[in-house]
Amino acid sequence: MARRRRHHRRGHRRRRVEDEGAEQEATPATPPSCPHFFKIILSQTLESGKLGIPKRFLRRHGKDLLGLVFLKVEGGLTWPVKLEKSEDGMVWLWKGWRKFMEHYSIGFGHLLVFRYEGDSVFRVIIFDKSASEIDYPSSIGSYGPRPEGEFLSRKEEDVVEIEDSEGFAPRSRPRSKGLSRGFGGRSSLTALELASKFKSDHPFFRVVMRPSYIQKYLCVPCEFFRKHVQKNKQLVTLRYSDRSWQVKLRSYGHRRMAFLSTGWSSFVRETGLHVSDVCVFELIDRNDIMFRVSNFNNDGWIEIGQSQCQESSSEPSFHGSPCLSPVTAHEKASGFESDHPFFKVVMRPSYVRKQLSIPSGFFRKHVQKNKQIATLRYSDRLWQVKLRSFEHRGTAFLSNGWCSFVRETGLRLRDVCVFELIDRDDIVFSVYIFKSDGLSPVSAFEKARRLESDHPFFKVVMRPSYVRKRLSIPSEFFRKHVKKNKQVATLSYLDRSWQVKLKSYDHRGMAFLTSGWPSFTRETGLRLGDVCVFELIDRDDIVFRVSIFSSDGRIEIEQSQFRESSSEPAFHGSPCPSPVATYEKASKFESEYPFFHVVILPNHIYTKLNIPWKFMKTYIRGDRRMVTLVNSGRSWEVKLHGYKRFQIAFLAAGWSAFVREARLCIGDACVFELIDRDNIVFRISIFSGVNREVICID
DNA sequence: ACTTACTCAGAGGCCGTCTC
DNA sequence: GAGACGGCCTCTGAGTAAGT
Numbered sequence: 001m002a003r004r005r006r007h008h009r010r011g012h013r014r015r016r017v018e019d020e021g022a023e024q025e026a027t028p029a030t031p032p033s034c035p036h037f038f039k040i041i042l043s044q045t046l047e048s049g050k051l052g053i054p055k056r057f058l059r060r061h062g063k064d065l066l067g068l069v070f071l072k073v074e075g076g077l078t079w080p081v082k083l084e085k086s087e088d089g090m091v092w093l094w095k096g097w098r099k100f101m102e103h104y105s106i107g108f109g110h111l112l113v114f115r116y117e118g119d120s121v122f123r124v125i126i127f128d129k130s131a132s133e134i135d136y137p138s139s140i141g142s143y144g145p146r147p148e149g150e151f152l153s154r155k156e157e158d159v160v161e162i163e164d165s166e167g168f169a170p171r172s173r174p175r176s177k178g179l180s181r182g183f184g185g186r187s188s189l190t191a192l193e194l195a196s197k198f199k200s201d202h203p204f205f206r207v208v209m210r211p212s213y214i215q216k217y218l219c220v221p222c223e224f225f226r227k228h229v230q231k232n233k234q235l236v237t238l239r240y241s242d243r244s245w246q247v248k249l250r251s252y253g254h255r256r257m258a259f260l261s262t263g264w265s266s267f268v269r270e271t272g273l274h275v276s277d278v279c280v281f282e283l284i285d286r287n288d289i290m291f292r293v294s295n296f297n298n299d300g301w302i303e304i305g306q307s308q309c310q311e312s313s314s315e316p317s318f319h320g321s322p323c324l325s326p327v328t329a330h331e332k333a334s335g336f337e338s339d340h341p342f343f344k345v346v347m348r349p350s351y352v353r354k355q356l357s358i359p360s361g362f363f364r365k366h367v368q369k370n371k372q373i374a375t376l377r378y379s380d381r382l383w384q385v386k387l388r389s390f391e392h393r394g395t396a397f398l399s400n401g402w403c404s405f406v407r408e409t410g411l412r413l414r415d416v417c418v419f420e421l422i423d424r425d426d427i428v429f430s431v432y433i434f435k436s437d438g439l440s441p442v443s444a445f446e447k448a449r450r451l452e453s454d455h456p457f458f459k460v461v462m463r464p465s466y467v468r469k470r471l472s473i474p475s476e477f478f479r480k481h482v483k484k485n486k487q488v489a490t491l492s493y494l495d496r497s498w499q500v501k502l503k504s505y506d507h508r509g510m511a512f513l514t515s516g517w518p519s520f521t522r523e524t525g526l527r528l529g530d531v532c533v534f535e536l537i538d539r540d541d542i543v544f545r546v547s548i549f550s551s552d553g554r555i556e557i558e559q560s561q562f563r564e565s566s567s568e569p570a571f572h573g574s575p576c577p578s579p580v581a582t583y584e585k586a587s588k589f590e591s592e593y594p595f596f597h598v599v600i601l602p603n604h605i606y607t608k609l610n611i612p613w614k615f616m617k618t619y620i621r622g623d624r625r626m627v628t629l630v631n632s633g634r635s636w637e638v639k640l641h642g643y644k645r646f647q648i649a650f651l652a653a654g655w656s657a658f659v660r661e662a663r664l665c666i667g668d669a670c671v672f673e674l675i676d677r678d679n680i681v682f683r684i685s686i687f688s689g690v691n692r693e694v695i696c697i698d
Numbered sequence: 699a700c701t702t703a704c705t706c707a708g709a710g711g712c713c714g715t716c717t718c
Numbered sequence: 719g720a721g722a723c724g725g726c727c728t729c730t731g732a733g734t735a736a737g738t
Contacts, residue, residue, distance in 0.1 A: 466709095469724085472708060475708090514723090514725085515723080
């Protein structure tokens with residue numbers, strides 16, 4: 001049930017944020033008895049002296065509105081305002097509206113919520129530019145509104161609110177694209193309203209989650225910090241749904257600022273906090289600085305600290321690079337809950353190809369040290385997988401047998417797996433696979449990977465740090481194509497260009513696009529998972545022509561002179577994803593003979609090739625030490641090593657000769673068909689990169 | 699034959715500076 | 719003053735070489 005509700009909640013979150021000046025009606029979560037709409041005050045409204053009522057609101061409630069309505073502000077007067085109807089069906093608040101605006105000093109960027117109470121009466125809530133509700137004194141006559149940015153509530157002295165979110169509230173700073181981009185919120189407003197009703201005996205503050213809060217750290221309102229937090233405190237505890245997180249409290253005394261830093265991102269990730277969620281932080285223990293956190297979500301879902309909601313006591317944290325975390329699979333998996341301990345993993349190329357890294361925290365906590373084998377259960381099948389751990393490094397992997405699991409369950413890059421430990425004694429995991437579907441970056445990836453240019457270029461999958469901060473330039477590309485004295489690059493995209501600072505650290509061979517890059521990502525709408533191709537079209541002035549391939553089909557612009565590639569440069573930003581396509585081709589391979597396939601990695605070229613132990617155990621009898629590889633009419637004798645004790649097998653002596661002479665390349669996928677079990681003869685089919693397809697199949 | 703250590707690229711965190 | 723931005727450092731993990 002809880003799972004279903006959560007899923008429902010995610011669905012709401014994904015609703016598109018409305019545009020500038022959006023007019024909203026009551027949300028589905030709002031009781032039907034209390035319809036409302038909101039308006040953002042733009043210059044046009046100020047100049048015309050009238051305010052349009054949203055048509056959708058009129059359709060539902062317009063018949064109740066006669067020629068006159070009454071506007072009431074909390075604790076204030078009731079203002080009669082005449083309505084005007086224009087020919088196009090619009091209805092305006094007209095005579096009396098200007099007076100109302102002047103009286104309450106309503107200005108550009110203010111947000112007004114009109115809650116319809118029936119009988120032509122609207123209760124009006126006024127938010128200033130910082131999205132803080134202006135709390136007008138009850139003896140309104142001689143008072144103007146409180147200064148912008150002041151957010152202390154008079155009703156509750158211990159309450160400090162900061163209600164400001166890039167997601168739906170106007171920022172205190174002007175932005176280039178207008179201040180109300182995505183005032184979105186029909187749903188945010190509901191969350192905000194719900195949160196605004198929050199009451200507690202403890203001091204508390206409310207925060208609307210901004211992108212920077214989600215991505216980096218949370219700013220604690222300085223007023224609250226000064227008043228309630230002892231200066232020597234450096235650690236706080238956040239309680240949420242029966243779990244606790246230790247988070248570092250960082251403060252700059254001289255600036256009277258405070259942030260929740262180390263540990264905050266874990267809290268965000270593990271509680272599934274999103275931009276525009278409204279959180280209430282209740283200080284339930286002043287001595288140890290413990291906050292009870294309640295989250296008011298966008299669709300009215302409330303998750304209160306230490307609530308009855310079922311929340312996993314295990315570790316629901318995601319493991320694996322966030323850049324590869326597909327929003328959809330990720331979100332689907334986010335709803336997973338269990339009484340058993342579990343961990344979640346986003347499939348990275350190395351996981352799909354090789355071995356799965358187990359989160360060290362999970363391993364330490366739940367897996368007995370002497371265990372060497374784990375069993376994976378998926379559907380009605382079981383797989384035995386070797387459990388490798390390196391205690392001193394705190395790392396652990398699923399190795400031998402894992403590849404078979406991947407192959408046989410059809411696991412792919414960016415799928416999300418949940419591993420639920422249902423039997424601690426025998427280490428049995430029940431595995432749940434959340435497919436990344438078509439919304440993963442794969443399609444963008446596939447499109448981008450086919451491109452080639454006469455100019456030097458590199459390709460990047462957008463990671464969180466790239467989107468929000470800076471872009472890392474492949475060191476090899478930088479060394480090879482960019483002159484050392486260059487400090488500025490130009491990014492050309494469509495008809496626009498951006499000047500971006502080029503920062504390099506020669507001693508480490510690292511290079512980044514820094515200042516100006518955030519503007520580029522913001523203004524081109526670049527998002528996590530999008531793929532960018534950077535063509536260096538001018539080496540002297542470092543001009544990159546950029547092509548963007550969106551991860552969800554939202555936009556796709558190919559403005560360059562790209563053509564289909566035959567020799568594909570590696571992607572940057574995630575470890576060597578290019579073999580995935582060849583792997584996928586090889587995955588479709590069918591044969592009457594038993595077979596396995598591998599993607600050739602650098603270490604395969606120079607050293608040895610592992611054979612899946614399960615394959616070895618099932619199909620290769622006896623203790624034979626030599627095998628024959630057949631390809632394109634030629635054959636190679638290769639030494640076979642198999643170690644029962646470690647369940648490892650690989651091809652060694654003779655293998656490198658095969659690699660060399662069969663012209664295997666890194667990223668190629670090979671299918672090994674066992675065409676003669678007695679003499680151990682493998683027929684090798686090679687699937688190469690783009691355009692080469694299968695080079696030869698005997 | 700197998701394990702462990704080392705190296706390096708890159709992601710992300712910390713904290714100072716800048717800007718509004 | 720508040721918060722965004724930027725520089726640099728540390729940590730992580732993949733790949734590989736060396737050690738036992």
